[in-house]
Amino acid sequence: GAVVSQHPSRVICKSGTSVKIECRSLDFQATTMFWYRQFPKQSLMLMATSNEGSKATYEQGVEKDKFLINHASLTLSTLTVTSAHPEDSSFYICSAPAGGVDTQYFGPGTRLTVL
């Protein structure tokens, strides 16, 4: 199946700093990518839809100025957590549809810890 990678897999940062997470589709092009967040023992919650060549679409309650999304190319989307706070600590996962929206491949996730 299609492969989606994320970098870094784990990051620890100080409160107030910004962190960038990359999501790449390795063997297919993705005009759309999705960013999810999972808190411990909870479900995956969609944060935003990343669109190549246009602005991202954010879910209700997600601050667009805090979670900056840039879909730089057909194989790369980045999520930047700006001025991170401890409550932003979570597991961030991206996905990309390959061959149709009903076939989405997920990245391995990024564990963010804000001290």
Added chain:
Amino acid sequence: DQQVKQNSPSLSVQEGRISILNCDYTNSMFDYFLWYKKYPAEGPTFLISISSIKDKNEDGRFTVFLNKSAKHLSLHIVPSQPGDSAVYFCAVLGGTSYGKLTFGQGTILTVHP
């Protein structure tokens, strides 16, 4: 408002027996239903899906059943194997948001040897 619910947080099954994971949803506009398997600190892995025009889809040891009138779907794994131990999420696709997956809370499946 939880649109997708997995009411059993955990399930324990003996190796070789059947595992049945359940999922309920509220929106009849959902048109595609998926099951994902997830290990800790990893992304979900797609298992099997079913469209709203069907009531059953089978792939090897995995079968998904859809009961539209009850807004209920289930995943059957038979025979269960210890390697099946993981968190299973049901997800729905459709409604008003293109490509948006809405996940249930997940069920932790433990298969004992």
